[in-house]
Amino acid sequence: MIPVGGITCCLSAAALYLLGRSSGRDAEVLKSVTRVNQLKDLAQLLDAASKVLPYVVAVSGRVGSDTPINCEYSGLRGVIVEQTAEQHFLKHNDAGSWIQDSALMLSMCKEVPWYLDDGTSRVHVVGARGATGLVLTVGSEVFEESGRSLVRGTLDYLQGLKMLGVKRIERVLPTGTPLTVVGEAVKDDIGSIRIQRPHKGPFYVSDKTIDQLIANLGKWSRLYKYASMGFTVFGIYLLAKHAVQYIMERRRHWEMRKRVLAAAAKKAGQEEGGLNGNTESRSESANKDRMMPDLCVICLEQEYNSVFVPCGHMCCCMACSSHLTNCPLCRRRIDQVVKTFRH
Numbered sequence: 525m526i527p528v529g530g531i532t533c534c535l536s537a538a539a540l541y542l543l544g545r546s547s548g549r550d551a552e553v554l555k556s557v558t559r560v561n562q563l564k565d566l567a568q569l570l571d572a573a574s575k576v577l578p579y580v581v582a583v584s585g586r587v588g589s590d591t592p593i594n595c596e597y598s599g600l601r602g603v604i605v606e607q608t609a610e611q612h613f614l615k616h617n618d619a620g621s622w623i624q625d626s627a628l629m630l631s632m633c634k635e636v637p638w639y640l641d642d643g644t645s646r647v648h649v650v651g652a653r654g655a656t657g658l659v660l661t662v663g664s665e666v667f668e669e670s671g672r673s674l675v676r677g678t679l680d681y682l683q684g685l686k687m688l689g690v691k692r693i694e695r696v697l698p699t700g701t702p703l704t705v706v707g708e709a710v711k712d713d714i715g716s717i718r719i720q721r722p723h724k725g726p727f728y729v730s731d732k733t734i735d736q737l738i739a740n741l742g743k744w745s746r747l748y749k750y751a752s753m754g755f756t757v758f759g760i761y762l763l764a765k766h767a768v769q770y771i772m773e774r775r776r777h778w779e780m781r782k783r784v785l786a787a788a789a790k791k792a793g794q795e796e797g798g799l800n801g802n803t804e805s806r807s808e809s810a811n812k813d814r815m816m817p818d819l820c821v822i823c824l825e826q827e828y829n830s831v832f833v834p835c836g837h838m839c840c841c842m843a844c845s846s847h848l849t850n851c852p853l854c855r856r857r858i859d860q861v862v863k864t865f866r867h
């Protein structure tokens with residue numbers, strides 16, 4: 525039997541270790557990025573560092589846009605607006621009860637060009653929707669109940685569904701939100717600067733400061749590593765337990781085999797003592813018995829004729845099996861004893 529639990533634990537430990545290492549590495553990278561205190565300094569910094577590519581910086585400011593979106597439901601002004609509608613319904617399940625479920629009906633996302641402004645200058649941010657750490661504010665959450673028409677209700681009922689209504693959620697990145705962005709700073713032909721996802725390296729858009737981001741990553745890195753250690757210890761414990769069980773089972777197996785062999789030899793000897801004719805073929809059959817004794821390991825009298833469920837071991841006769849709660853070979857619980865027939 526393969527020790528699934530132990531192997532799963534060790535694999536989880538490896539995955540957690542890698543996660544911890546990558547969080548740790550991200551924290552190190554964030555520590556090394558250039559922090560721009562005032563956006564007006566960015567152009568100069570970029571010119572000076574134009575040979576270093578990509579030039580990853582951390583900038584902070586408030587979200588702004590020349591063409592903000594006016595949100596339909598919440599009335600907020602935002603630069604990224606995401607709308608989702610979920611149909612909520614009750615479903616008739618096999619057990620005969622109603623359970624609540626929902627399905628995503630539509631999801632829509634709009635984004636207009638936007639920038640960060642810290643009072644000294646502006647810098648555009650491109651592709652923020654794919655960045656790590658971007659959390660949109662829930663602008664509005666409305667639940668529209670389904671109309672209660674009799675025909676509709678009956679149809680739904682026949683299909684095993686009861687419509688409850690539609691939940692519309694509007695998530696917004698509102699203008700004026702203070703943000704920290706970590707990304708690659710690029711200057712275009714007309715001299716305006718934008719921050720974008722670097723080819724390699726971190727891309728963060730977050731309402732936390734860069735120090736908070738580093739502290740968070742460090743915390744997660746440590747947590748992952750502790751969890752990894754825990755899983756390793758538990759995995760090794762499971763594997764060791766499995767190995768010990770396996771060794772014990774082999775040992776019991778050999779001991780019982782020895783007993784059975786001895787009993788079979790004794791039996792063959794007795795029979796031989798009683799009958800003297802045809803010695804040649806007698807000892808031959810006794811030899812055969814010694815090779816493959818079919819005796820029950822408990823009584824050493826009957827031939828075994830039962831199999832244990834679930835372990836599958838065959839080593840006892842039906843009479844002895846009825847007194848057992850655990851398999852004498854592997855010590856697993858016996859749920860059921862099945863009689864076997866030999867031809």
Ligand SMILES: [Zn+2]
Pocket residue numbers: 820821822823824825826840841842843844845
């Ligand atoms: Zn028996």
Ligand SMILES: [Zn+2]
Pocket residue numbers: 832835836837851852853854855856
């Ligand atoms: Zn067994």
